[in-house]
Amino acid sequence: MSGRYLLSKVGQAIVTIILLIILNFVLFRMMPGSPERILGRNPNVSAEAIAATRERWGLDKPVFPDQLVSYIIATANGDLGFSFVYRGLPVVDVLADRIWPTVILFGLGEIIAIILGVALGAYTGWKRGGLVDHLGNGASLVLYATPYFLIGMTLLLVFSVWLGWFPTYGMYQVGATYNGYFDQLTDFLSHLALPLATVALGLIGQYSIVMRSSIVETLGEEYITTARAKGILDRNVLRRHAMPNAMLPMATLIAINLGYVVAGAITVEVVFNWPGLGTLTVDALTARDYPVLQGIFVILSVSVVFANLIADLGYQFLDPRVKA
């Protein structure tokens, strides 16, 4: 891969991110309804108070060019501004608490779903037509079709309420005293278990189905017949000849989905009260908290573009047929 190719790809990514950031800004301001009005629905609040709040939040200046220019300059300096809803708390602080829980929950969920989904898809594809295939494919379809919150609430009811094995909500038990780090880790893991299972189960379906059809396609190729004829063990034919070729469509799917790890899934967070970016986005949207929304979308844009950039560049290694 030539340096020029790499540079041009990275350059494209950067330009995309800049355009996205500007677009986000414009789109949010186009929404009807302004943030200070929502907070002003109290008979005790005077018109002057609302006007003062509007001014403090910089909303009295015209959108073009004043607000846009100051926004671009601030973002370029890494200053994401102050939240309206959380009364002047820096956006960076608002986001900091929510990014890691989202990444851990969805990152781990994605990894587990990828591994299990690929394994399940490969196995059912290899054994196509048999009972294993029907069961596996059927299960994948059911899981793919089921919305996150339904999986989540079912797991919550069964494992938390009826069996009592896991806690109902939150990321850890607030105010609990721990006997050492391992105790704390156990508390965290017990809170993580059900949301993680929900995310993994919700995602397995699509990976398994795509992998299965990809394997089925690959198995028709001639090199598979050759490999078999050479006397290579069945499982090695699957693992070292079929799968590397079947993984190509999977790589695209994984890259696309990894970009959304940061976005999280709002419904899982709502069901388990998991403090992630999804619920933060919805709250900020309802309250028109522009700085927080802009901050979230900067992160989101960067992560999606970056993930696709990695996929683009990584294709060189996965598929020797693709040359720069």
Next chain:
Amino acid sequence: MRRPLRGRVARTLAAFGVATALILPAAATPATGADPLILRTGTTQTVQGLNPWSVVDVVDFEIMTLNYDTLVGFGQDVQPVPGFAESWTRSADGLTWTFKIRPGMKWSDGQPATSEDARWTMQYVLDATKAGRTLGLGYLEPYQTAAGVTAVTAPDPETLVVTTNLDNPLLLQSYIPILPAHIWSKLDPKTASSTFQNPAPIVGTGPYQVVEYKPGQFVRLQRNPNYWGNQGAADQIVITTFKNNDTMIQALKKGELDYARDVPATQFDELKANPGGPIVTTDGVSNTFYELAFNTYNKPIPGGGASTKALQDPKFRDALGYAIDKQAIVTKAFAGHATVGSTQITPFQAGWHAEPNDLRTFSIDTAKAKLDAAGYPLDASNRRLDKEGKQITLRLAWPGAPEEATAAALIVDWFAQLGIKVNAAPQDEAKLGAELLPPEATPPGKANFDMFIWDWVGDPDPTSLLKVLTTKEIGASSDSLWSNARYDELYDKQLAETDSTARHAQVAEMQQIMYDEAPYHILYYPSQLDAYRTDRFGGWRNQPSQNGNPLFGFGPLDYTYLTDAKAVVASPSPSVAVSASPGSSEAAVATTPAPVASAPPDTTVTSSSSTPLLPLGIVALVVIVAVGLVIVRRRREAAEEE
């Protein structure tokens, strides 16, 4: 060849460990005595911040009154009781108040709390009002301006003298928290009420102070060891924001929550149907009314405004009132957990509520007759015409709660029987708020609406709910854009009225005018539905005592009366009898340390659920390790073969 594998696994585990360490709080060291007794409450509201000037929602006020005292407290029936001030007297002309500040009070950081702190706080508000500055969002200083405070002095550490120019008792209901002057006077006055975060640990004289705050997630408060009043049984309070009612109720049922606020009506009945269990439900009186509001703006607005002039006609609005079956709405939308609405004074302000004369009854025929008589006939296709000869089609919007949707669907149906077509759709709250704005607002709006369903929440005093219908508030809080000279006149009178009987008469007349002219049809007063457990905490009391709820009311009183339900059960000593009376709950907690320690520790939830979890956690780690091994082995085999 073994080394890369071990290194890889070690690195994966280390990364996972670092990641979790980053997001988990620093592990609290275990207390040497009993585990702290934690009261866990849940709400669907989000805390907006710890700065008291930024309060918006009920949960913000709740946290504020736990952290800080108000000058005068709120009693069991929301009557004035000692707060920061122990007692007070009033001059003969009612314009000078002398407060005796309780001696020996300490802030939670140990500094002495005196009248100087109260004086500083009130002076801060006075200075801001004089300079035309708003404090935060302006929710709090109206309490002082409505009382007409003009000056405040502290002649000695136990005396506070407040001078007012209005002879009314509103100073006793002021929600302004007394702040520690030794901390707040060092801040820039302009940013202290706006961008100052007031980070934990907060210094206050209230029973509990915030020690941990995660925006949008929870707030954790710790007992104030220097508190002057009753020490409630809870050592800590955790208020968690739930995004989802169902999870909150499940957590309550399972015992992971002690108190749930705003239980949905359907689940309320289910919880109530199991009496004798540890869960108690309270169906409290509400301080909220929901209205069907009309656009009564009486000037034309180019490109906006109501779709018909009929909405400006009180007779038209009055006739429509006969086509609304409020009882049906209460039954269908709330399963009965609401009260039929009448005036803009809620049942919570029972002393001021005056049922109007000639209440409307539900009768489609009467409505039709009244419309005909008022000059709105039916045309050939059975549609109502307004006085300009146009068919009447009304738009109806609401911010999206399911109860509002039910009410809207019923209204569409009833009005259709009158020949009035209603286009109903829910709207995002911010968008709806923007559409209601008239040309007088900043920025000016087009008031492009006909009808909507929304609510208002009141204070103990009726002034705020009366205010939203005055002419002065058009462009500010008035959303019906209604204007009635007599109503405005009465509003100003009752604000300054000193004679209680006269004020009651004025407020009653205002309610009658509003009912007759009907800029709002008050649909219902939703009950405040809460539920709580009695197996960990006892001593729950309602505020107001007859028909209220224990928590999220006015002031922190009920937190200070909570008792440790398990300690009472575990100790057969006479302290059981002692703990029943309010003043000695501290004695009960102090004299029975041993039973409290031997009672199951607060972390019963984790200890019971962590037993199967420990092996499961290990299994999870093993899975990760196994996956790592598999990946590495495949790579090595690939390198070996071919």
